[in-house]
Amino acid sequence: MDIVQMRGITKRFGPVVANDHIDFNLRKGEIHALLGENGAGKTTLMRILYGLYRADEGEILVEGWPVRINSPKDAIALGIGMVTQHFALVPPLTVAENVVLGFTDGFVLEKATIEQRVAEAAKRFGLEVDPSAVVRHLSVGQRQRVEILKALYREARVLILDEPTAVLVPQEIDALFETLERLRAGGLSVIFITHKLEEVMRISDRVTVLRDGRVVGTVETARTNERELARMMVGRETFGVRREERAVGEQPLLQVERVCAEDDQGLPALKEVSLVVHAGEILGIAGVGGNGQKELAEVLSGVRRPTSGRILVDGQDLTGATPDEFTAAGVGRIPEDRHAGVVGELSVAENLALEYLEEFARGGMLDREAIRRHAEELIQRFQIKARATDRARTLSGGNLQKLILARVLSRDPKVVLASQPTRGLDVGATEYVRQQLLAQRARGAAVLLISEDLDEILALSDRIAVMYEGEIVGVLPAQDADPERLGLMMSGAVKERQGAYAEV
Amino acid sequence: MLRFKIEKTGAPVWMRSLIPVFALLVTFLITSGLILWGQANPIQAYYYFLIAPLTSRVSALEVLVKSTPLILSGVAVTFAFVAGYYNIGAEGQLYAGAIAAAWLGTVLGGLPPALAIPIMLLGGFIAGALWALTPALLRVKLAVDEVVTTLLLNSVMLFIVSALLNGPWRSPVSGWPQSPEIAPSTVLPKLIPRSRLHLGFVVAVLSVVVLWFVLSRTVFGLKMRAAGLGREAARFAGVNVGRTMLIAALISGGIAGIVGVSEVAGIHFHLIEEISPGYGYTGILIATLGALNAWGVAAAALFFGLIDTGTQTLSHAMGVPIYLGEVTQATMLLVTLAMLLLQNYRIRRV
Ligand SMILES: Nc1ncnc2c1ncn2[C@@H]1O[C@H](COP(=O)(O)OP(=O)(O)OP(=O)(O)O)[C@@H](O)[C@H]1O
Ligand SMILES: [Mg+2]
Numbered sequence: 001m002d003i004v005q006m007r008g009i010t011k012r013f014g015p016v017v018a019n020d021h022i023d024f025n026l027r028k029g030e031i032h033a034l035l036g037e038n039g040a041g042k043t044t045l046m047r048i049l050y051g052l053y054r055a056d057e058g059e060i061l062v063e064g065w066p067v068r069i070n071s072p073k074d075a076i077a078l079g080i081g082m083v084t085q086h087f088a089l090v091p092p093l094t095v096a097e098n099v100v101l102g103f104t105d106g107f108v109l110e111k112a113t114i115e116q117r118v119a120e121a122a123k124r125f126g127l128e129v130d131p132s133a134v135v136r137h138l139s140v141g142q143r144q145r146v147e148i149l150k151a152l153y154r155e156a157r158v159l160i161l162d163e164p165t166a167v168l169v170p171q172e173i174d175a176l177f178e179t180l181e182r183l184r185a186g187g188l189s190v191i192f193i194t195h196k197l198e199e200v201m202r203i204s205d206r207v208t209v210l211r212d213g214r215v216v217g218t219v220e221t222a223r224t225n226e227r228e229l230a231r232m233m234v235g236r237e238t239f240g241v242r243r244e245e246r247a248v249g250e251q252p253l254l255q256v257e258r259v260c261a262e263d264d265q266g267l268p269a270l271k272e273v274s275l276v277v278h279a280g281e282i283l284g285i286a287g288v289g290g291n292g293q294k295e296l297a298e299v300l301s302g303v304r305r306p307t308s309g310r311i312l313v314d315g316q317d318l319t320g321a322t323p324d325e326f327t328a329a330g331v332g333r334i335p336e337d338r339h340a341g342v343v344g345e346l347s348v349a350e351n352l353a354l355e356y357l358e359e360f361a362r363g364g365m366l367d368r369e370a371i372r373r374h375a376e377e378l379i380q381r382f383q384i385k386a387r388a389t390d391r392a393r394t395l396s397g398g399n400l401q402k403l404i405l406a407r408v409l410s411r412d413p414k415v416v417l418a419s420q421p422t423r424g425l426d427v428g429a430t431e432y433v434r435q436q437l438l439a440q441r442a443r444g445a446a447v448l449l450i451s452e453d454l455d456e457i458l459a460l461s462d463r464i465a466v467m468y469e470g471e472i473v474g475v476l477p478a479q480d481a482d483p484e485r486l487g488l489m490m491s492g493a494v495k496e497r498q499g500a501y502a503e504v
Numbered sequence: 505m506l507r508f509k510i511e512k513t514g515a516p517v518w519m520r521s522l523i524p525v526f527a528l529l530v531t532f533l534i535t536s537g538l539i540l541w542g543q544a545n546p547i548q549a550y551y552y553f554l555i556a557p558l559t560s561r562v563s564a565l566e567v568l569v570k571s572t573p574l575i576l577s578g579v580a581v582t583f584a585f586v587a588g589y590y591n592i593g594a595e596g597q598l599y600a601g602a603i604a605a606a607w608l609g610t611v612l613g614g615l616p617p618a619l620a621i622p623i624m625l626l627g628g629f630i631a632g633a634l635w636a637l638t639p640a641l642l643r644v645k646l647a648v649d650e651v652v653t654t655l656l657l658n659s660v661m662l663f664i665v666s667a668l669l670n671g672p673w674r675s676p677v678s679g680w681p682q683s684p685e686i687a688p689s690t691v692l693p694k695l696i697p698r699s700r701l702h703l704g705f706v707v708a709v710l711s712v713v714v715l716w717f718v719l720s721r722t723v724f725g726l727k728m729r730a731a732g733l734g735r736e737a738a739r740f741a742g743v744n745v746g747r748t749m750l751i752a753a754l755i756s757g758g759i760a761g762i763v764g765v766s767e768v769a770g771i772h773f774h775l776i777e778e779i780s781p782g783y784g785y786t787g788i789l790i791a792t793l794g795a796l797n798a799w800g801v802a803a804a805a806l807f808f809g810l811i812d813t814g815t816q817t818l819s820h821a822m823g824v825p826i827y828l829g830e831v832t833q834a835t836m837l838l839v840t841l842a843m844l845l846l847q848n849y850r851i852r853r854v
Contacts, residue, residue: 301740303739303740322742322744323739323740323741323742324742324743324744326742327742333740335740339737340736340737340740341737341740341741342734342737343729343730343733343734343737343738343741344733344734344737345729345733345734346726346729346730346733346734350726350730351741353726354726354730354738354741354742354743355741355742357723357726357727357743358723360723361723364722364723364724365721365722365723366721366722366723366725366726368721
């Protein structure tokens, strides 16, 4: 029995056909993976189902009945819940308030009651969150959990998850999958968007693959394999990246010395963090989200001031410098939240130029021709699916990330600071980004890679530092690291002697 | 029974471009009720409003005279709003410029106009910018909400003007609260003989061109837009958001100061308390109506100037209260804003 049927769905954005006559069926009690490259139209299709966009053509049936879904409110009333790529939480409110927002029975909000109810729900669904925490202070991973809880709290029968695992660490993914399996047994139907084939194989019952806005096919997971899915997605075989062993340079390009910093609440977030990254080296920072990685990246970007300690880039003291001073000193920064890295209302070309405006100026005037040429060159070189004049906010998640990469890497920075650089990217693009980071390493840049994806850390890093509660609890050379050992360190169970490798 | 449902969907392009026309029609329908209540004929009233001022050379020029401070105020407010700085203080900054003009006008008498007038304009700009400085610094350094501070400073400025006019500057001859007349060489020259249209109009037109040029063609304009549209991302990209806002606020205050110069040296030739009927606030309406776009702001200001002129003829000819003009302007703004919002929805029968 199909709980949701989408028939002949077409959606155009100007000349772009994001969805081209898509047929999609969701069975009751199945986990249905939706797969496709960046810009294939996955998010668009789901936004239509959730009432955020209106299809130009096509119809939707829920439990066999034709329905009109004009707003998320309609979708929620039909038992459809969605967790979007970009969260829809109110940052100054608490977790509990966010969860019940718009879904309260009475008029009066009793803080203790709702917190207790939300805590119960969180426990029932196996999602670990503190109901009284203020959302603004949560990490991306924690916010995701609140979003999932919010949908489940609204008694969703159909749950749409747009790249939920992109922000989770392995243990959290395991927990999420357990939760999903439990909920599936209870009759919940799940649409699961991901770029990770291994997850598709693990959790889904069926897979629908989209390419360029069209359905390539729907297959039973049990009757397919990763290779076939990858071929359906990109139309060719893909290969993982391989880091070739090579000698790391001598020259320390990034030196972080006993840096302390506070988080937004004024609590210590970084405790005496010391790191060295050499020319031609990738230092991976592993750790569960919310252990100070965000603050570390911000301190090294000039967005957050350290309370003590020193930061040296190629010998130059940049402690407390501004973002443009970091850029000028040769630090290229790929931010964790890509929406914080671009101005959505400005065009792709303007965003690409924003960080280096001096170069596109002639006596204070914009050289618009140069800005356009620069944008077109980067769009081509980094395979961004967009036009130079498009507003950045209309780009798909992956293309937005490519835009930021293009802005940073085209500059041959001395130090590359990459936070979650492949989160939300499809296999092809992930491979591409990783190759780019390796190319930076080969070129002699110092790369600091902050990632919650252990596979990524293990595949790329020369050395791996583990962060736990704002401290570097250990630094391992890549050949000594394996997922189990890192996992234990990330959970705080094992502490390698601080400094043993960090100063090397 | 028929049932209707509202759904979200963008309006077609042709409909978007007709929004000003629709807004005008709806405004007409709404205000007609009021005009009928005032026992006048709406069609005739609207003839006086929109057409009559353009039928004679004298009143057409008067529309431009009335538009001069409105254009400048709209441009002033736009400069700040684009950068995400909500300057509600254009009214006070205008008076700061007017005080500067009234003072400079009496001391620069010895200079030739070619020298005196640029100094007047510059002086007004600096005075307005200085009056805008404190709230801007508070905003940038201490994150004090500029909406509150700029608004409060408007009242402070009115007291200063009143103190000046009832104290040192009170006319010794008549005893009225009115500053001494400015020297002839500091008067803004007439553009057309036997009309009130003065050099201020040229300055206003220039300010529109400057606004357009700065926003779309300069590095600083892009920084302003980035700061206004996405503060965090702009900061991340190395734009000094605080400095950008500060400069935008000072330019905004400076242009508002020029409104004061234009009114003192172009129209009144002395300072009185009633020099502005709220141009600084109307500037906010105009900037909003013009969607923070240079040409939109110019069009909105000209339209407001037309209605201002029309209301006077109207109240002479038909004896309806002069407030009708303001009611129409406010209605127009609300209707346009509502339409900009509603164009994203459509009503369907279900
Ligand atoms: N609001 C919009 N305006 C214009 N174009 C849009 C808009 N939303 C999406 N698009 C375009 O539609 C296409 C499909 O985008 P969509 O976000 O559905 O991709 P996706 O499959 O979710 O990609 P990703 O994996 O990167 O998230 C892209 O080319 C995108 O640029
Ligand atoms: Mg997407």
